[in-house]
Amino acid sequence: MKSTTDLNMVNAYIPGRADLAPATGAMIERRDALLGPAYRLMYEHPLHIVRGEGVWLIDPQGRRYLDVYNNVTSLGHCHPAVTEAICTQVRTLATNTRYLHDTILELAERLLASVPETRLAHLMLTCTGSEANDLAYRIAKVRTGGTGVIVTDTAYHGITDAVSKFSPSLGTTVDLGAHVRLVPAPRLYHAAGEDLGERFTRDVEAAIADLRRHGIQPAALIVDTLFTSDGILPEPAGFMRGAVDAIKRAGGLFIADEVQPGFGRTGEHMWGFQRHGVMPDIVTLGKPMGNGQPIAGLLATADALEEFGRHSRYFNTFAGNTVSCAAALAVLKTIEQEGLVPHAARIGDVLRDGIADLASRHEGIGDVRGAGLFVGVELVSDRGTRTPDRWLTSQVVNRMRDKGVLLSACAMGHNVLKIRPPLVLTADQAGMVIEALDAALTEARSAMPA
Amino acid sequence: MKSTTDLNMVNAYIPGRADLAPATGAMIERRDALLGPAYRLMYEHPLHIVRGEGVWLIDPQGRRYLDVYNNVTSLGHCHPAVTEAICTQVRTLATNTRYLHDTILELAERLLASVPETRLAHLMLTCTGSEANDLAYRIAKVRTGGTGVIVTDTAYHGITDAVSKFSPSLGTTVDLGAHVRLVPAPRLYHAAGEDLGERFTRDVEAAIADLRRHGIQPAALIVDTLFTSDGILPEPAGFMRGAVDAIKRAGGLFIADEVQPGFGRTGEHMWGFQRHGVMPDIVTLGKPMGNGQPIAGLLATADALEEFGRHSRYFNTFAGNTVSCAAALAVLKTIEQEGLVPHAARIGDVLRDGIADLASRHEGIGDVRGAGLFVGVELVSDRGTRTPDRWLTSQVVNRMRDKGVLLSACAMGHNVLKIRPPLVLTADQAGMVIEALDAALTEARSAMPA
Incomplete structure (x- = not known):
């Protein structure tokens, strides 16, 4: 059911499909003319947003939308701890890593302290998660002498030239690299009792053998440790161990992409890999790192970095700048001070x-899963066959938007609701999500085509 | 004279070469432990900077350094127009391009209005210049069906995996792509009367033929239109025309990398390509775009983007966020309001x-050149033979730092002083640079090894 219009993005606005308010239509037209054909808006009725406040996004008419989709503003929109850190620092000094400065060092110390069980020893900073995965791949190539990459079949790791080649969720019109192999994501709901750890290990081993052939x-084996775009697949905890052993035995690195699962979202640990008890050579960081300020990066073992550091200097003008580091430091402190990791666990359960x-x-609800405040709801047209219901998913996403609750969808079948609110979501607000979902499912059922 | 220690970076701090103050030494040690082996500091005695103000950088002891090197903070460090735009916006809304928002549209309109003579029609946003060049390359590949890239022999275009493969200035330990061809940069000072336009055209044609062979x-042919890392090579105006025609005839795109020359630095136009009267298919933007806020992007013709937009959606979480767009808009307005383009011309002349x-x-001064506030000073050991004097260049850079004036060096011979102050530099401050350079050259001469 691939459409060339929405290019594999289940929740994209499709021109002409819905009647828009004239002001919205005119703004979209102006935007299309200025930004060109590669940009996408969300929802059948795109949103014009002018203000953000905690878990709320607000439109020009003052209508408030409960935002349970933006995992960037993880502390809530415009959290004062971060905005004031940014304002103070931007008025004092905004400069780069070719000078000595304290904040980046304090940031590195705190991040490295969050992974005591690993051998991760160094922090490198980038501006985006894409750059972080791109740099991780460069480092892996230098360390291993190889180029082969193994990822899951609906993975998303970013949009640089190199990284887009191992991001199959971008759709079949973006070519995979000849050096890239896909393995099935661990879909417990569809596993029919099979041991997913054994299966995943076997698949990774087969991919290694095929690369060598x-x-x-x-x-490297690169995985988003919550398999976000694969459909949010947290279970079974620990199932990755055999696959990680296999890639290491083959001389490759294990790269944990924590751009989406990281910074406490799972409600258990700071990082998704920790629930699987595996030891990454590189961990990539991004999205919520600065609560909206562009900052991302990676943690790496000394062994992974040594050769790269000898051959390549690394300088990224904006990465590690004093302002972005101040924002990231404020994020880490706030997660701790507000107890957001246990809070995410509690509200995630609710x-x-x-x-x-x-x-x-x-x-239509086939499966409900997740970890902490990253929740996936798999919608099916038949619980017996577990057949993906893409139509229902799109209905629910757009009806919830109309009710004032913002979320989206993911997975190969485009049928998994992706719910990832700011970590400060309250139990009452979780109740609003449940209530809106209830109503949206009811309405969608009565709108179902015969 | 390649050193594996400084990896082709003429102005890097080399551990152990100079005695450092104990506090500085301890901070460097802590930094090396935390950030690992790929990071570099500038100067024999690295600077610890805690505050920026206009053209000044300030250390913890309150010593002020005249900053004539940072072309990011082009309006001066902490310019209030930008800091207040950032503070207002970051407290109101920081979110992404999947929602409608005004600021990005106003930014696009202003940027496109700066290139009326071209067919550039769309703005796309990234977070870094590297991402902008990486995206430009992805677009060029889709548009042309080709992969070949032609760049100058000491070019720098960024640090993603794809872009580092056509950034020879990173040094010989970073591999060029098999699909990359280098052409000599247009070194008028070394041309011995040869017509550089004809020469450059011939070289690009030969590179095209060799790719095809x-x-x-x-x-694409990708050039930094001031040939920054090649040694700052502005003349002769117009010499690029034949080469641009050649790449277009061959079915490739011409990409003008304005990450360093752009935003009025040349004192003539907003963009470096405009002095050469050539028509780019894509123009990449970066560094000074947000006066320090991470924002970059590209302008492209409808023709260049059409195919890419049909095949690939483009979403970059932080790119085009409301805060970065507010900063960039403030930068454009300030350049206009403060008349910084003609000011750059005037002070550049001084x-x-x-x-x-x-x-x-x-x-030792062999050649002085530049455009606006981008000045190159080529230092030679012999004016007759025009032999690069790398030793003298390093001496001058470090002695000027000790005198409180910050600059650096570039070019294949590592012998061109790179001077690119904030555009708000005054004539008096230009006088301080000249005075410090005078003294540094005198001292270096008397320190010259026999």
Whole structure:
């Protein structure tokens, strides 16, 4: 069911599909003319947003939308701890890493302190998660002498030239690299009792063998540790161990992409890899790192970095600038001070339990899963066959938007609701999400084509 | 004279070469432990900077350094128009391009209005110049069906995996791509009367032919329009025309990398390509775009983007966020309101004339050149043979730092002083640069090894 219009993005605005308010239509037209054909808006009725406040996004008419989709502003929109850190620093000094400065060192110390069980020893900074994964890949190539990359079949790791080649979720019109192999994501809901750890290990081993058969040395196994674009797949904890052992035995690195799962979202640890008890050679960081300020980066072992550091200097003008570092430091302190990791666990349970309760009244809910405040709801047209219901998913996403609750969807079948609110979501607000989902599912059912 | 220690970076701090104050030494040690082996500091005695103010950088002891090197903070450090735009916006809304918002549209309109003579029609935003060049390359590949890239022999275009493969200034330990061809930069000072336009055209044509001989279709000729890392090479105006025609005839795109020359620095136009009267298919933007806020991007013709937009959606979480767009808009308005383009021309003349006057007393000055507030001073050991004097260049850079004037060096011979102050530099401050350079050259001469 691939459309060339929405290019594999389930929740894109499609021109002409819905009647828009004249002001919105005119703004979209102006935007298309200025930004060109590669940009996408969300929802059948795109949103014009002018203000953000905690878990709320606000339009020009003052209508408030409960934002349970933006995992960047993880502390809530415009959290004062971060905005004031940015304002103070931007008025004092905004400059780069070719000078000595304290903040970046304090940031590095705090980040490295969050992974005591690993051998991760160094922090490198970039501006985006794409740059972080791109740099991780450069480092892996230098360290291993290989180029081969193994990722899951609907993975997203970013949009640089190199990284887009191992981001199959961008759709079949963006070419994978000849050095890239896909393995099935660990879909417990569809596993029919199979041991997913054994299966994943076997698949990674087969990918390694296939790369070698083509004369390609494996450089890395890269996984988003919550398998975000694969459909939010947290279970079973620990299942990655065999695959990580396999890539290391083959001389490749294990890169944990924490751009989406990281910074406490799972409600258990700061990082998604920690729930699987595996040891990454490189961990990439991004999105919520500066609560909206562009900052990303990676943690690497001394062994992974040594050769790269000998051959390549690394300078990225804006990465590690004093302002972005001040924002990231404020984020780390706030997560700790506000107890957001245990809070995410608590509210995540409320949210998942409430949605699971809806399943008794809504046949379309096939599976409810997640960790902390990253929740996936798999919608199916038939619980017996577990057939993806893309139509229902799109209905629910757009109806919830109309009710004032913002979320989106993911997975190969485009049928998994992706719910990742700011970590400060309250139990009451979780209740609003559940209530809106209940109503949206009811309405969608009565709108179902015969 | 390649050193594996400084990896082709003429102005890097080399551990152990100079005695450092204990506090500085301890901070460097802490930094090396935390950030690992790929980071570099500038100067024999690295600077610890805690505050910026206009053209000044300030250390913890309150010592002020005249900053004539940072072309990011082009309006001066902490310019209030930009800091207040950032503070207002960051407290109101920091979010992404999947929602409608005004600021990005106003920014696009202003940027496109700066290139009325071209067919550039769309703005796309990234966070860094590297991402902008990486995206430009992706677009060129889709548009042309080719992969071949032609760049000058000491070019720098960024540090993503793809872009580092056509950034020879990173040094010989970073591999060029098999699809990359280098052409000599247009070194008028070394041209011995040869017509550089004809020469450059011939070289680009030969590179195209060589790519084809290897079965590679050319995708793009990419040049920094002031040839920054090649040694700051502004003349002769117009010399690029034949080469641009050649790449277009061959089915490739012409990409003008304005990350360093752009935003009025040349004192003539907003963009470096405009002095050469050539029509780019894509123009990449960066460094001074947000006066320090991470924002970069590209302008492209509708023709260049059409195919890419049909095949690939483009979403970069932080690129085009409301805060970065507010900063960039403030930068454009300030350049206009403060008349910084003509100001850059005026002060650039003062600076170049003053340095040219020094040449009568300092044999080491071989050539003084530039456009606006981008000035190159080529230092030679022998004016007759025009032999690069790398030793003298390093001496001058470090002695000027000790005198409180910050600059650096570039070019294949590592012998061109790179002077690119904030555009708000005054004539008096230009005088301070000239005076410090005079003294540094005198001291270096007396320190010269026998």
